Amino acid sequence: EAQVTQNPRYLITVTGKKLTVTCSQNMNHEYMSWYRQDPGLGLRQIYYSMNVEVTDKGDVPEGYKVSRKEKRNFPLILESPSPNQTSLYFCASSDRKEGNPSNQPQHFGDGTRLSIL
Amino acid sequence: RKEVEQDPGPFNVPEGATVAFNCTYSNSASQSFFWYRQDCRKEPKLLMSVYSSGNEDGRFTAQLNRASQYISLLIRDSKLSDSATYLCVVNRGRSNYQLIWGAGTKLIIKP
Numbered sequence: 001e002a003q004v005t006q007n008p009r010y011l012i013t014v015t016g017k018k019l020t021v022t023c024s025q026n027m028n029h030e031y032m033s034w035y036r037q038d039p040g041l042g043l044r045q046i047y048y049s050m051n052v053e054v055t056d057k058g059d060v061p062e063g064y065k066v067s068r069k070e071k072r073n074f075p076l077i078l079e080s081p082s083p084n085q086t087s088l089y090f091c092a093s094s095d096r097k098e099g100n101p102s103n104q105p106q107h108f109g110d111g112t113r114l115s116i117l
Numbered sequence: 118r119k120e121v122e123q124d125p126g127p128f129n130v131p132e133g134a135t136v137a138f139n140c141t142y143s144n145s146a147s148q149s150f151f152w153y154r155q156d157c158r159k160e161p162k163l164l165m166s167v168y169s170s171g172n173e174d175g176r177f178t179a180q181l182n183r184a185s186q187y188i189s190l191l192i193r194d195s196k197l198s199d200s201a202t203y204l205c206v207v208n209r210g211r212s213n214y215q216l217i218w219g220a221g222t223k224l225i226i227k228p
Contacts, residue, residue: 031214035218037158040125040220041220042121042204042217042218042219042220042221043161043204043218044218045215045216048214048215050214056214058215059215088158090160090161103148103149103208105151105163105166106161106163106216108160108161108162109160110159110160111158111159111160
């Protein structure tokens with residue numbers, strides 16, 4: 001089954017304790033992306049990756065890191081989490097058409113609800 | 118001005134009614150337009166892409182007005198299962214790989 005898998009689904013942790021949210025897709029998609037969603041706001045892009053070893057900042061990258069060592073995996077790292085990073089996080093992947101993945105539907109993981117105390 | 122704006126609603130609509138949403142976007146270079154549906158903080162799912170000529174999928178019709186920079190979604194004969202938040206999504210331009218998401222319009226269909 002084609003899917004995007006995120007882990008964990010829920011996490012409550014404390015300020016400053018490094019954490020990683022994993023994301024894996026089995027569709028051989030080149031493009032992967034991380035979003036956060038907060039009440040009253042649309043999904044905001046944190047980082048995206050066009051291919052292995054290629055990552056770029058989205059609109060809200062501060063406080064986050066990513067890596068893309070393999071095509072299928074795109075982990076999101078919070079080196080020193082803070083309460084303002086409490087949010088619902090989504091990982092997404094898509095194919096590329098005419099070179100531009102934003103022409104294609106995004107396939108989302110189930111989301112990770114993160115609470116930083 | 119936000120890059121993508123939607124009326125947050127909620128729209129409370131009786132079952133069987135027709136409902137329409139609009140979404141405005143600010144970047145005239147935007148090339149790709151989508152409507153996604155999101156149920157109660159679950160993952161967004163693609164409802165339909167929006168093409169220049171307009172397109173229809175069953176009870177759903179999407180329209181694009183480039184001159185006025187808005188897209189619309191029409192739902193006919195609404196069902197209880199249509200209750201959800203509808204997200205308008207626009208890309209930033211041909212050479213830009215980012216999608217910009219509206220905050221969503223909440224729709225509640227009542228029996």
